Amino acid sequence: MNSLISTEECERMPIARMHELYRRHVSSGQVTLLSAFGFGRDAVDSASGCWITLRDGRRVLDFTGGIGVLNHGHNHPRILAARRRFQELQRMEVHKNYFSPYVAALGHNLSQLLPADLDVSYFPNSGAEAVEGALKMAYKYHRGHRGTVLHSDIAFHGKLLGAGSLTTSPEVHFSFPKIPGTDSFAFDDLPSLRLALERHTTPEGGSDVYALVLEPFSASSLRECSPEFLREARRLCTEHDIVLIFDEVYTSWGRTGSLFHFMRHPGLVPDVVTTSKSFGGGKASISGYVAREPVFRRAYDSLPDATLHSTTYYGFGEETVTALEAVAITVEDDYPARARRLGARLHRGLTTLAAGHPHLVAEVRGTGALHGVVLRHGPAALDHALRLLPSSFARDPQARAKLATAAVVADLYRSHGVLTYYGSNHDLPLIAAPPLVAEDSDVDLFLEALDATLAKGMPRLLAGLVREKVAA
Numbered sequence: 001m002n003s004l005i006s007t008e009e010c011e012r013m014p015i016a017r018m019h020e021l022y023r024r025h026v027s028s029g030q031v032t033l034l035s036a037f038g039f040g041r042d043a044v045d046s047a048s049g050c051w052i053t054l055r056d057g058r059r060v061l062d063f064t065g066g067i068g069v070l071n072h073g074h075n076h077p078r079i080l081a082a083r084r085r086f087q088e089l090q091r092m093e094v095h096k097n098y099f100s101p102y103v104a105a106l107g108h109n110l111s112q113l114l115p116a117d118l119d120v121s122y123f124p125n126s127g128a129e130a131v132e133g134a135l136k137m138a139y140k141y142h143r144g145h146r147g148t149v150l151h152s153d154i155a156f157h158g159k160l161l162g163a164g165s166l167t168t169s170p171e172v173h174f175s176f177p178k179i180p181g182t183d184s185f186a187f188d189d190l191p192s193l194r195l196a197l198e199r200h201t202t203p204e205g206g207s208d209v210y211a212l213v214l215e216p217f218s219a220s221s222l223r224e225c226s227p228e229f230l231r232e233a234r235r236l237c238t239e240h241d242i243v244l245i246f247d248e249v250y251t252s253w254g255r256t257g258s259l260f261h262f263m264r265h266p267g268l269v270p271d272v273v274t275t276s277k278s279f280g281g282g283k284a285s286i287s288g289y290v291a292r293e294p295v296f297r298r299a300y301d302s303l304p305d306a307t308l309h310s311t312t313y314y315g316f317g318e319e320t321v322t323a324l325e326a327v328a329i330t331v332e333d334d335y336p337a338r339a340r341r342l343g344a345r346l347h348r349g350l351t352t353l354a355a356g357h358p359h360l361v362a363e364v365r366g367t368g369a370l371h372g373v374v375l376r377h378g379p380a381a382l383d384h385a386l387r388l389l390p391s392s393f394a395r396d397p398q399a400r401a402k403l404a405t406a407a408v409v410a411d412l413y414r415s416h417g418v419l420t421y422y423g424s425n426h427d428l429p430l431i432a433a434p435p436l437v438a439e440d441s442d443v444d445l446f447l448e449a450l451d452a453t454l455a456k457g458m459p460r461l462l463a464g465l466v467r468e469k470v471a472a
């Protein structure tokens, strides 16, 4: 007789039982990793706006923004209502034979909001799928005659084999097989990009590059491409007929202070742009890529190619209706303006904190509601702590950065009930990315907590992290 766990039992499942089931059926590594922080040992009851309520009644301020997913906060009432309506009307989920009014409307609305002729969309379910779909379109645009794709040396495009081939992040430390023809250039570095293009000139003097994939703002490192770099990349792609793909899986829908990050540069238009994360309003796993009309037409617009690229869950009903509502809220409640307001407050506060804790904070980085601090990796206390850790960890070139930032993340949670995370690229900054529904008072709470945490000094913060590890 099978004994299956019901959804009702999940609502009461003790944390020890979750750990046990994760260890047996999901990943024991995840249990070890997350348990080293307080949050890996707490069970969540519910979440609303910027706040998470734990089973024991404690409240946690969520400054991770769901790593890009929660611009609208947890369980936004309009998102819940749109989904409830869809369910109560028993609308149809799968549209493979009949047309979906929601897919039609979402494609239309995106073309209204994006500049120029970025008019044709496809809606898969994850960021990596959107990146790979965009890449395939670029390859097909060139009818398979070109074989090279360029990406930057600081890049996070996802972890599937294709998107992972373009990802250069210390988080992915194992060498998986790559799609053929990838090459990289230094982030935001024009001479390096020009050299990369020259390396792939054909004997006839043409280009072998079918696509250039780029994050205008790198959310994993909080580094931004300069306007000069972006405009010259655009010019070079136009000159060599290379499909320019901006990956805005994280930065779309207001997070950095403009609707899409690239839209702060008037007249700058990629050939394809990707989106995901808050596109789903914190509820739906939906992504998208939007192509300039001529690029789509040449790649796919014929009867034999009508289903050349498709996925089972493409344009599912409730996901799409959620995205429609998420986009409407973003526009009506002016999320870019909210991000600018939160960002200005964060920037002022973090700059003051950096001046007050010069031995710990090396740099304040970011834009809009995607800000962070880079912690100094020099304090002697880190050497002592590294000696206590397994040698495999200490050999990691990022070990010092990880340890310093993890110690701050752990104390913010343990001592102040503030949830943060750190980036996966370039100095691994501690990231503050509040939902865009956050109030000024939430930002102040976060800043006060960070000030008190940094005031403890690195030796005490590291000792706290080690104690948590022992408790785990």
Ligand SMILES: Cc1ncc(COP(=O)(O)O)c(C=O)c1O
Binding pocket: 125, 126, 127, 128, 129, 131, 156, 157, 158, 159, 215, 219, 247, 248, 249, 250, 251, 276
């Ligand atoms: C810029 C960017 N592109 C692609 C991805 C991959 O998205 P997913 O994890 O949904 O595959 C991410 C995820 O963080 C991202 O930040």
